[in-house]
Amino acid sequence: MRKLFPRLAALALALMLVLSACGQAPAATEAPAAAPAATEAAPSEPFVFGVILIGARNDKGYSQAHYEAGLYVEQKIPGAKMLYLENVFSGSPSYPGQTTSQLASQLVDQGAKLIVFNSDDMKDEALKFAKENPNIYVIGASDDWTWKDGKTYTPSPNQIDIMGRMEYGKMMAGCAAALTSKTGKIGYLGPLINDETRRLAASAYLGAKHCWTEMLGKDASELQFKVTWIGFWFNIPGVTADPTQVADDFYNSGYDVVISGIDTTENIVEAKKMHDAGKEVWALPYDFKDNCNVAPDVCLGVPYFNWGPAYLATMKTAIDGTWQEGFQWNGPDWADINNPDTSAVGFVKGDALSAENSAKIDEFIAKLAGGLDLWTGPINLQDGTNYIADGKAATDAEVWYLPQLLEGMEGQSVPSN
Amino acid sequence: MKKNIWINLGFQAGAFLLALLITTLILIFAGAPPLKAYGSILSGAFGSQKNLIAVLISWSPLLLTTAGVLITFAAGLWNIGIEGQMTLGAIFATWGLRLFQDTNVSPALIIAIGLLFGMAGGALWAALAGALKTFGGVNEIFGGLGLNFVATALTIYLVFGPWKRPGVGSMSGTKPFDEKLWLSTLPGTALSPWGIGLSILAVIVVFILLRGTYFGLKLKAVGKNMRSAFMLGVPTWQYSMFAFLLCGAFAGLAGAIQVEAVYHRLLPNISNGYGFLGLLVAMLINYQAIWVIPIAFFFAALNVGSIQLQIVHKMDSSFAGVLQDLLVLLILLGQGARERLLKKA
Incomplete structure (x- = not known):
């Protein structure tokens, strides 16, 4: 008996590890069906680029948006070939002891001439890799190293940092939420806290406040906007707060619209469950253009990134040798914010948006296109101090490095300095 | 005593081969040609x-x-x-x-x-x-x-x-x-x-x-x-x-x-x-x-x-974990089987 227990424990442990290892491979593997047919027609040497994804390529969110941008480049540049690695984040169990720059080297071994680091979580590693591999081009998505007006400007000749002006997408999401909410309580499912997430949550609030007061004529003090952060871009069981739980808590405490700020779709999945149980709730997912399909009958719309055009343009300069270090903060194409070839940021309206509100959103988008800048003062920070003076428009740096949430928003700010 | 060592080794080798067989099957199901896949693992570890x-x-x-x-x-x-x-x-x-x-x-x-x-x-x-x-x-x-x-x-x-x-x-x-x-x-x-x-x-x-x-x-x-x-x-x-x-x-x-x-x-x-x-x-x-x-x-x-x-x-990178854990699982099972068989003999 005494010997039996350890043996059972050993089996249980081994079994547990097998199962957990299997469990991590959600949609592991279809064979590479799309053979690189274009290669034959391609010029002398095909351009191989690597994409390092923080999440899964089919996460219906941030990483999938990047993956599809890679497919877009493959389609537009004859012979271009994408290599990728998924689930690369700090402490990822998929790569014990491997730093992101080591993983990037593995992509280079397979011929990659350019590496996309798709997340702020890889910011330091992207810069390190660029420094150690001067012959490989680097794209730092959402980074600001090469921004001359940035706080951490660091020359890195083989690096280009790219971000979309998602502030607009978030404003549209906030507007749709405010127009639809019956309780006047909007929840924001926040990821981790940093400059980017503060300014995006704040933009959603500015959009909500604008539409609440200007379009519905209600008082700003009647609008509640609460941010709950989970601690990372997506759920890591046992480490982050559980986004499913956070979304449920919102819906169960009178917040009838939840806007997602995280990489994955928990808010809309939970909204659908509540809806099916008879609750009147809505959701705005994030990042990936087709996300309303997860649950069309609760979806008010989705603000999404379209990385394809910027990647294509940048990679072309890597191929023809006109590459120039620098930072790009690309906005929507106001002529058509959903143009796949020109707009870096878009907004797809959802089925649950009423016809009346849909028209109002169009009106709001037209106003933004016409130059309406919601980042115009007076804007106060959460602690009440004035951030943007009355009548003054915030500079790009003031928006990018928003130090706190705004007055009127509930939730943790983690102020810098 | 000597015989025991050989039997022991036999069981270990058997378990190892079984683990290899199962992982090969997994590779085939996953659509990766097994030999090439093992080659990739080797070059990935020692190629540079x-x-x-x-x-x-x-x-x-x-x-x-x-x-x-x-x-x-x-x-x-x-x-x-x-x-x-x-x-x-x-x-x-x-x-x-x-x-x-x-x-x-x-x-x-x-x-x-x-x-x-x-x-x-x-x-x-x-x-x-x-x-x-x-x-x-x-x-x-x-x-x-x-x-x-x-x-x-x-x-x-x-x-x-x-x-x-x-x-x-x-x-x-x-x-x-x-x-x-x-x-x-x-x-x-x-x-x-x-x-x-x-x-x-x-x-x-x-x-x-x-x-x-x-x-x-x-x-x-x-x-x-x-x-x-x-x-x-x-x-x-x-x-x-x-x-x-x-x-x-x-x-x-x-x-x-x-x-x-x-x-x-x-x-x-x-x-x-x-x-x-x-x-x-x-x-x-x-x-x-x-x-x-x-x-x-x-x-x-x-x-x-x-x-x-x-x-x-x-393929998913957690494949290494699957292979490692299978190996341990099967070798432990092999040890158990050996003890039972030897007791009976």
Whole structure:
């Protein structure tokens, strides 16, 4: 008996590890069906680029948006070939002891001439890799190293940092939420806290406040906007707060619209469950253009990134040798914010948006296109101090490095300095 | 006796082949041509100097955790809490570096202090599991598991709380340490000769302790039969406790090396399964210290090499874990089957 227990424990442990290892491979593997047919027609040497994804390529969110941008480049540049690695984040169990720059080297071994680091979580590693591999081009998505007006400007000749002006997408999401909410309580499912997430949550609030007061004529003090952060871009069981739980808590405490700020779709999945149980709730997912399909009958719309055009343009300069270090903060194409070839940021309206509100959103988008800048003062920070003076428009740096949430928003700010 | 060795080897080889067969089937189902896939693993691990170095980086903590659990296994203890001990090592090392980073103390000394802090942290956490077992009657498996969760919670608290980056609340980890506090590495790589050297030293210490000392003999006596050992005058609980402390110190050192040489900061899940993997390696080698070095190397090579499966064959990188765990599972099953068959014969 005494010997039996350890043996059972050993089996249980081994079994547990097998199962957990299997469990991590959600949609592991279809064979590479799309053979690189274009290669034959391609010029002398095909351009191989690597994409390092923080999440899964089919996460219906941030990483999938990047993956599809890679497919877009493959389609537009004859012979271009994408290599990728998924689930690369700090402490990822998929790569014990491997730093992101080591993983990037593995992509280079397979011929990659350019590496996309798709997340702020890889910011330091992207810069390190660029420094150690001067012959490989680097794209730092959402980074600001090469921004001359940035706080951490660091020359890195083989690096280009790219971000979309998602502030607009978030404003549209906030507007749709405010127009639809019956309780006047909007929840924001926040990821981790940093400059980017503060300014995006704040933009959603500015959009909500604008539409609440200007379009519905209600008082700003009647609008509640609460941010709950989970601690990372997506759920890591046992480490982050559980986004499913956070979304449920919102819906169960009178917040009838939840806007997602995280990489994955928990808010809309939970909204659908509540809806099916008879609750009147809505959701705005994030990042990936087709996300309303997860649950069309609760979806008010989705603000999404379209990385394809910027990647294509940048990679072309890597191929023809006109590459120039620098930072790009690309906005929507106001002529058509959903143009796949020109707009870096878009907004797809959802089925649950009423016809009346849909028209109002169009009106709001037209106003933004016409130059309406919601980042115009007076804007106060959460602690009440004035951030943007009355009548003054915030500079790009003031928006990018928003130090706190705004007055009127509930939730943790983690102020810098 | 000789016959037994051959039968033993036969079962091991059979289990290995079976594991290979099953993984080959998995590869076929996943749409990857098996031979090419195995080739990719090999080239991913050994195809370039960079890859080989990545293997060595992964090898070092695995050596330490395996060496540690060999001691606790010898004392008849299931130190599941080793993950938490490694985590505490990382936390204490970070603490040590933070204490002295803004002082005039020479960087080399601070780095050494960090490593010592790490060992102390791991040993402390192991001592807790040991105390729970010795004085509280809590089985070390449950105590250890519980302490693992506490260690994770403590890391998260520190990363999001007192040690957070200014203006950031993210599980990405603390702000990286200044380059002068990094454990020195071979030029152009992340491989620390110190890390590797200390890890190999730990294995040698364990090997000698278990093979060539009176102390090791007593430790094994405690592991085999605590009551008899006690009757024969071995101070049993002190020996158990010592095993915990030594294992914890090794695990803590592994955690400290992750902080000082690999990540240069504290982050959640910094133990990254190395502790559990160490337990598996120890079981796989049937607790024989002589095999730690090659088998841990094999596991590390699998970890690194299988990354290519994802790049080249679009498979999930956790395939390495599947292969490793299958191997251990089947070899344990093989050992069980052998014992049963031999008893009958």
